[in-house]
Amino acid sequence: MNSAALQALRQAAGPDYFSQDAGDRLIYAGDGTCFRYPPEAVVRARGPEQISRVMAACGKYHVPVVPRGAGSGLTGGALPVAGGVLLDMAGLNRIKAIRKRDQVAVAEPGVVTGELQAAAEAQGLFYPPDPASAAFCTLGGNVAENAGGMRAVKYGVTRDYVLGLRAVLPDGRLLKTGGANIKSVVGYDLTRLLVGSEGTLAVIYEIILRLLPLPEDRATINAFYADLDKAARAVEGLLASGIRPVACEFMDGYCLKAVESYAKLGLPPAAAMILVDLDGPPEVVRRQSGQVETILQQAGGEPVRVAGDRAEAEGLWRARRAMGPAVYQHGPGKLNEDVAVPLGSLAEMVRRAHLVGEKRGLVIPVFGHAGDGNLHINVMHDPAYPEQVSQAHQAVSDLFAHCLSLGGTLSGEHGVGTTKLGFVGAEMDPVGLELMRGIKKVFDPAGILNPHKKLPPPEVLP
C-alpha cells in the first residue's frame, strides 16, 4: 500500500479508527486456524457511512479489505491473505432492538452471539443457533459463515433466522435486503445469498433476526453403544419417531477414550455415545424423554441415562463439551474437518474415517451433529514429524473423496475460507462455480472484498 492510499484510508476511517501499529497488525494476523497473515493496516468499523468511505478509498487504490468478527473461524475466512486492510467489525456491538411482539431482534454484526441469546432470554425469547464458540463469536461472523451448532437438528442454522440485512457493497453503496417478516418472496433471495458468503460479497452492518418463544423446559438423555451400527440405528430410530430433538450428538470410541483420559468423567468403555437434548413445554418434554429413552435402549444402548435435573444434564453434556481440548490426547496436531453426509450414510462415513486412519497410521477421532449428518473429523498427528504431517494431509484428501462419494459436502458449517479452497472444485459443478464467480463479479467487480476466499480461482480447478 503506498502512502497516498494509506493517507486516504486514514482519512476515510477517521484517525482514531485507523492503525498501522505493529502490535495491531500482529493481533489481527490470525484466526481459529494456525495461519498468520498480518494486514497492512487495521480499520475499526464505526458505522455504515464510515465503512462506505473506507470501501470507496480501497476501491480507488485497489486495496483488499477483509471484514472480521471475533476471528474464531476455522477455515481462514478472516485472514488477510493478500494484505491490505483488516476491517474489525467487533466495535459495532449494539443490540439495537428486541421487538418482543414481532419476535425479532435487530443487531449490529459485532454483537457476541451469547450476548444476544442472553438478551433474548431476558425477554422470554430464544435465539436458537448455538455454535460451540457462542461465548465469543459474533453475529456478523455467524451470518457470514452460516454458522450451525448443537441445536440445528430441530432449529436449523443461522440462515433460517436471518430475515433481513443491511450491508455496504464493495463500491461503497448501501444495500438493504429483507425486513421483519417471516415470509417474503419479493425479488430474489439476496438475504440468503449474503448468508454464508464469507464476507466476499458485502460488508454487513446490521442484521434482522427471527426469534422464537423460549422453550420452558429441557431434557437430556445419553446412551453408550458397543458398536457403531447400533448407535447409527439409535439415531435412525430417533429421527424416524417424529420427535424433533434439539440436539443429537455423536462421539466415537476414540473421542470417549480421549475425554476419559483428559477429564476423568467415569465414562463406560464404548464404541459410541449418543447425546440427545429435547425442549418444549414440560408436559411434552416429559412424554418425549420417556420415548427417547425407549428408542435408545431398543437400539442396544447400555447404559442409557436420563438427566433428572439441569445439573445432571450438564454432567451428561460435559463429555461432549470437553471434546475440543480432549482430542489432543491423541496427538499435538489436528486437521479439523467438517463434512456433512446424507443421514443414511452416517455410520459408513465414520467407518471410512477410521479406515483412513488405519491406512495412514494416524488416529482419527470423529464426533459431531449426528442428527443432521454433520461430522467433525479430526486428523491427529505430530507436526514435529514431517512424515506424519504429509500423511495427515493425504488423509484429509482421502476423507473428502469418501465424503463426496457418499453424496456429502466438504463443509457443513465451518465454510471454505482458504483451507478448503483446493477441494471445492471436486464437489462443485463447474457451471456452478462459473455462476458463483459471475455473482462475485456483480457484487465486487474490482475483487477487493476478502479476495482468494470461498471460490477457487479458475487455474486451480482439477
Place this chain on the structure above:
Amino acid sequence: MKTETKDRLRAILGEANFSDQLIDLVSYSSDASEHLHRPDAAAWPTSAEQVQAVVRLANEEGFPVTARGAGTGLSGLSVPSRGGLVLDLGRMDRILDISIGDRVAVVQPGVVYADLAKALEPHGYMFPPDPASGKACTLGGNVGTNAGGVKGAKYGTTRDYVLGLTVVLGDGRLLRVGNRAMKSVSGFDLTRLFVGSEGVLGIVTEIILKISPQPLATATTLAIFDDLEDAGRAVSGVMASGVIPSVLEIMGRETLRAINQNTDLALPEVDAMLLAETDGCTQGEADYQMERVVEQFRAHNPREVKRAESAAQAAGLWKARKSCYPVLARLRPNFMLEDITVPMSQVAPMLRGIQDIAARHRVQIATFGHAGDGNLHPQILYDAADPAEKERVEAAIHDLFALAVELGGTLTGEHGIGLSKAPYMDLEHNPVAMELMRSIKKVCDPNNILNPGKMGLDG
C-alpha cells in the same frame, strides 16, 4: 415464430411433445391470475436434455421461453407475456427416489404436490409446505414461487426443504447445486437463489427435497371473535405462548359469509374466526399444546371456542378453510387475491386497515390467511366490466400495498411478483438491490430468454 423454428422444435421434442394448435395456445395464455397473453407455441419436454436444446435454440433465434407447472400461480408467473414458447413441464412427472434413510425425496418438476404426499404417506413421511392448491400444483412451481401454505408457522416454506436442484440456465448450460446432506456451506447458496426466482434464472429439471416424519396426532380448535382486533391479539398471544401451532388461520366476516353460502357448515358470520391445529407424536402432546392455545383464545374475548370432537369434524373445518379462495371467486365476476405479510405484531392493525380501505374505496374485500406467520390474503371481489369499480379496486390495492409496507410488511409472502406486483417492486427494494438483481439475472440468463417481463427486473 418462423416455420423453420417450429420444425426445429419438433425435431428436438418429437411431434407428440410440440404444438402450435390454437386450442393449446389459448389454454396456455393464462394462469390463475387475471393476466392473459398467447404464446406462439407450446411444448412438453420429457428430459433435461430436451430443455437444454430448446433453450439453446431460443438463444439462437431470440424467442422467449416461459416454464410452466400447473398454471395455478396467482401473480401471472407463467403467463407468456411476450409470446414465444411455453414449456409445460407436466410430462416430467416422475418421483425418482424416496429415501427414508436419508430423509430425502428426489423428484422431477412436474410431480403434483398431492402425488408426492400420497407416495410419502405409506412411509409415514410428508413434505410439509402444504399449499392450498396442493391437489393441482406441481413441485417445480412450488420451487419457482417458494410456495408456502397453512403449515408455515411451524414448518416453514418450500425453501426450507430444498436441498439441491438441477437447473437449465438461460444459456442452456446444465447446473447441479446442493446435495443430499442436510447442511452445506461449500459455496454461495445458489439453491436458495433459484428457489422463488419465478423461472427467470433457470428451468428446474430435478429437485432434492428434505422430507419429515408425519405427526402422529393432531388437535383442532376454532374460535370466533366479535372484534377483529381481539382476534389479532389472540394470534400474537398464541405465537408468544411457547407453543408453536402447526396451523393458525384467520377468516374474516366476508369470507365466513361466502363459505356459508356454499356449504352447510353454518359458520357464525362474525368479525373473525381463528382455526388452530397443534400436532405431536402422541395425542397427549397435541392436546396439551392445544390447551395452551385455547387459554390464549379465551384471554381475548372470544364469543365461542370449540374443539373439533372428531377427525371428521376437523376435516370439515379444513375443507371450509381450503374452500375460501374458490367460494369467494364465485361471488363476483372478477377477483384479485393479494398476499400481504406483516410482522407478527401488525396482524391486527393490518386487518383493521383492510376494512378501512374497503370502506374508503367502496370495494368488497374478503380476508383470510395464515395469521401465525403474518401472511394475509385479502381477496378483492369486483366486476371488471364496470370501469368505475375497476378504478376503485386499483386504488384500493395501491393503498393495501402502501399500508403493508408502512407497517414494515411485504407485498407478497408466498404468491410471488410475476406480472401482478412487478410495478411495485421498488416499494420494497432500493435502486441498489434492483440493480444487483438485474445483474444476477444477466449472469444466469444473458439474453433474457427465460420468462421475460416478470418480477419487474427487465424494464
